[in-house]
Amino acid sequence: MKEAAEREKARTARQILTVARVMDDVQAHPDGAVAGAMAVLVRDMRGKATYSNVEARQEVVLGQIMRRMAYGLNAYRSKAAGLVQNTAGMRNVIRELHGTSTNDAEAASFAKSWREASEFAADRYIGAGGDLVKRDDWRHPQVTDARRVRQIGREAWTEHLIQAAERGDLQVIDFDTGAPANGLKLATIIKTAGDNILSELPPPPGKGGSYGRHNERRVFQWQNADAFLAYNDKFGVGNDLFGLLVGHMQGMARDIALTEVLGPKHGATARLLHEMAIKAKAEGAKTFGALENPAAVARTYDVLAGRLGGELEGFWMGLLGGIRNMQIPARLGSAVVSAVPSDMVSLTWAAKANGIPAVKMMHTVLKQINPANEADRVFAMRMGIVSHAIMDRAIGTKRFADQIAGDGITARLGSLVIRAQGLSAWTQAGKTGHQLEFMGLVADNVGRAFGEVDAPLRKRLERYGFSAADWDVIRAAPLVEHEGAKFFDAANVSDRALGERLLEIMVEERAFAILEPDARVRQITTAGLPANTVMGQVARSLSLFKSFTLTMLTTHMARAFIDATPSKVAKYAAFTGLLTLAGAVSIQARQILTGKDPRDMTDPKFWLAAGLQGGGAGVFGDFLNSALDRGGKDFGAAAIGPVFSLALNDVPRLFSSSAAAFWEGEPATVGSQVARFVRQNTPGANLWYSRLVTDRAVMDTIQSLADPEYRQSFRRMEERARKDYGQRFWWRPGQAPDRAPDLGAALPW
Template sequence: MSIADCVAKLVATGIVSKDIGEEAMGLYERSRGEFGRTMGPAQADAAAALATAKAVEAGARKLRNDTAKQAIAWANAERRVLEHPKGRAAGLMAMLTRDLWETGGENVATKAEVVSAQLFRRFDDALRKLAPGILGQSGQQIASVRNMVREVFGVDTADQVAKAAARGWTVATKEAVDRVTAAGRNMPVNENWRLPQLWDSLRVRRFSQEEFARAFKAEVERGGLTLWDRDTGRPAAAGRTDFVLERAYRDITIGDSSSKAFAPEQRTFQFTDGEAGAEAWLRLSDQFGSGENILGMLTSHLQRMSTEIALAEVVGPNHGAIMRAALPLLREEEAGLSRLQRMNPVRMLESRAVAERTYDVLTGRANAVDGPLMQGLFGGLRSINVAAKLGGAVISAVPGDSVTAALAASHVGMAPGRILSGALREIAGGADSEVLAARLNLTAHAAIDFAHGFTRFTDEVAGPQVLRAMANVVIRAQGLAYWTDLMKRTFSMEFLGHLADHAGHSLDELAEVNRPLANFLDRHQISAAEWDAMRAGKGLVVEGATFLDIEAIADRALAEKLLGAIIEERAFAVLEPDARIRAVMTGGTTAGTFWGEMVRSATMFKSFSVTMIATHLMRIATQGPIETRFWNGAAFVLFNLFAGAAAIQAKSLLAGREPESMGSAAFWARSGLQSGSLGVYGDLINASSSRTGRSFVSDLAGPVIGVAEDVARLSSVQLRRLMEGADTTFGAEVVRTLRRYDPGTWYTRLAVDRVLFDQLQTLVDPDYRVSFRRQERAARRDYEQSFWWAPGDVIPRGAR
């Protein structure tokens, strides 16, 4: 009996599933080809049949085990949904992302970050050498990344950086596959997880189907590629090659072209080992895939792996089925809500619809683009606005993050000054601290930011590649990425030092010695026995400072639990939008559609405000007795007022104005907008009229309305003035528009304004003197300020 007949009989009798049967035949064909390189036909066939039989036996056992794990996962999910004290929506959301009510328990978003840090640590040293600078990767870095690909395929490049990166990548991906398999995912036995395959639909659309097929056929002829026919589970026969390539072209251009973390089926394109396969992968990726951004594609893929592992471990191996079963429980609960209950503002952050959208964000389904042309246009406008408006965001972030980090530290019983002094030490010795942070499993390397844009504004950076690059350069050049990474690292490391300082106390003793720290352990469901296990290991001593060493915790699950708890507390120290916030801000709309792009435009830059509501304001409103909430709220308002005031004064100086008088109620009202309630977006409100000349409404409404207003000023308004016989101001409006979209940073913008744009205005605007003096009068009238570098002056007045 042939192997095909044996497998068919096993499937027909129900001993193995159809999926395992198909995988078995795929493994047989592939194994026979591999054994055929060194054996005769009969020996290769026998060896392949034996390997397939073993895999089928193991697959049947694993299928039963995976089914049991899925049943356990559903029982756990149902319990968490039904038993959450704040309702079923809160229970499901607490599984997906950080619990607003801080009742403890694992969630996917935090677990994904924990897993990501562990995977990236496997090749952190190599990533450090390959990480891009402000302007991207150097030529040598790009060459080393390409050599890394060759090393993964088994080619010796003599590039030591590439060798280390390839070893780390191989270890990380194997660990990821082993982990998701252990969680109960039924993995295809004949899949090759060596490198992801990301085929960019926009790139592929530039070529005809014939050109696409010709490129892949050329690699087949060179021996670097095998086409796999998923209908037959075998390499494509000569007569089916055109059909297989036509289907692949159609799937990429009109279907889901994203590279899934763990593909559910055999890939169409199987690259061979050795130089031929490596060069084929590189050539086709250059033409149809990630281009030069191989590092970004690889780090992005590893993060998707981390999220998929977290979904499998926290929700269940078949998490989609569990979500489909859990959502009706929420619908049933919501059907019984009264009209008043439906008006609860918390439902903006927690409901069946938000849970469904949050899951889509985590799985990547929310990243789907319906209309690439419209998404490119509107996304490009958003990227232009990021580059034009966030050049000074770090000036708002430094005082704002200092306050939120201090408040977060105080909440866990840590002295707020410890965070600020730690940040100063980090600035002085950042390179060593980055290595230490990786050693402590605290952060993945900043190369991750290169894959996605900067995490604080990742949803705003979109559109054509050149515009995305411009926005990322501005964000990195001004120091915002560096500052955020520094503050996250500082908070985490100082927290581990704080834990080490109290490692000599049991949980009962902690309740007396440091009640907030004991509350932290209780909030994250860390028992007395678990705390004893965590503090049993030897601390890590560096330059006289002792840190609780997460690597010294023998139980991996326990170590991850502590790391996840630290990450969740860090979310209060450095505010970044999570999956919940991204789900809320997009409203479930699809990118590339008209309404999807309008929603993304209208909510641009507003995620910080919603994140503040979901973190500090929720904590103030819900945690502790009423008097504690009152004093926490008072401290929040007071310190954020001071942070906002500092940011306003710094912005004034950087805009060429003297410090503003702080004696008016209006100043302190704007200080509140600047920091605690609106953060970076408050800076846009405060600065909108002073620099851009654009209306408050258009700045609030987003880039689409803003561009419409600019077009009106450059067209219809000028046409009306011409028809009325008045002088047109077209030249002046052109200069104002160019100034508005100048992608400068806080340390270049004033000089560019005075030396370039002001001088251009003198050439095209006959009323330029009136315009400049108007700005000076407005500063004196509204803010009692004078200019140290006035509009129209080529050099500062103090330098004359």
């Protein structure tokens, strides 16, 4: 009790100091307390905050945790787009953690590094003021899945625990005595635990919340690995033991970042930020719509604190989540064709802004994506860059991870398609390449005094508040060498906070290289509502595929137009022009991949479509282009998103020939609409490298069977292409290809 009182006193003192520092930072922001409060939580889109934010800190901390087990993570992550994972090896890792020798050297090594990483994470959390007392008998997290308990049955779950306790495989702790329970007390404790699991009750007062959840005592203490694995197979995470371990580290990184930036009682600090923002807005402080206002402050904290998750329970939540999940593999099979050209522009642009040689950076990106260069990916992990093995837990990318609901079969289909097309690998390679080359740029400059540092890098450091004295500490740190090149390593900086602050800068600048939704964007796309509510699912369905545009708004557009100058606007105009060219490349590639000749690039409509595709709409540009090309008939469907478009547009067309005729502008049969529906909503059917073969060999066959007038339908498809774009098919519907694509059709002069 005395030790607990002393810890609480220390936490209170740290909380007071942290709140004072946060208030000073917020009030010092040049654009007022609303912008200042948001900048404590997430990257400052105004580009004026010189202090740390929770989101960047979380990624840096996660990298510092994961670098301690880089080899094991790379060895056990799933391969072949998530279809192959070493589950037997992961079971050996669990056995090694319980002290059982498996004669599996790789598993023993991973278990050792896991212990080291866990120790580091626990010490850092405690050092930040987190409420945690380390226990010698803690080995790994354990999870009970309420859905599995419901499916198998409460009685079976209870019987499993009682039998395990009677065999000595499980100790059920009686908190009143601190000793293992038995008899009636054992049954009572198990019943109470079951009630809490199935009702998913929050922790009791004084537990959990802002800073106490890691210190909660376990009711169930498994005495050996095999007993835990048997329970986990039935009522836990099953084969996803890798996800169990990685997920725990992600949770630790989140809580460390919240505690370090906002204090041990970070929920109270977040409420203070919200109140400061309300007061500042009432006094006329600058705001920026839904992206920056008092409500956005509260919602952004909820995103960062993990409060908007939750299991999908109930018919409507499961239905909306499942439909949304199915739209991702059905619509995004060729998303990488849009992503690569625009990402190459933004990567090059961001590199130039920071003084990084663009050609060198692209070379590093290609090395990261090369399957044969495993050593390069491990090196990036060892440098604290959150890379392939970490993202592997979600089996996808952050670009769409927040739009995938749950972890069932439909969610895995979405993740599988994102990975199978190469989008996940490309995104991670771009992020890693940019950060590695930034580390290389710092290494190239450590031999110079601050005033002699390359101008772009020096200006960037000054923008984030680095001084000449800070730079002297940075450049005194030993460098790391890899394949003849030298890199800055934050772990070698004598002042840990200063070294990690430089990593945070790299993470924040990377946002301009690879566009991904941050917490500011996610608080809009989720409407600040938990995923396990009907309205939360509605909000996520309405915003599906729209986050790219919001991300463009908070990065390049914000940098150009907030406190705009003619030079900044001119630079953004040049950047938009390059993105439009990237959109043109994407559109032409899509034409060829769907069996058509390239579009006529002398047509003004082509460049409008290219601007939408590359310049700000991203994947959503596909739907907007469709709406414009169809005379606006699909605009409403595009606006409400593919989930509600499916219910209000696609399904009614299946049963109404008049509705189909209106939307198509041509006569339509039920058979043709069935074929169209299958073509548009089959997961994986539009993978870019197999889409055309699937269309001709499978989908055209389905249409010929379902549609008695399929020949007329195919002719209408060809007529529409000629009428709308002057295009011809090089691989005509329902036929074998009779020629190669006519590339000259792009410039018919």
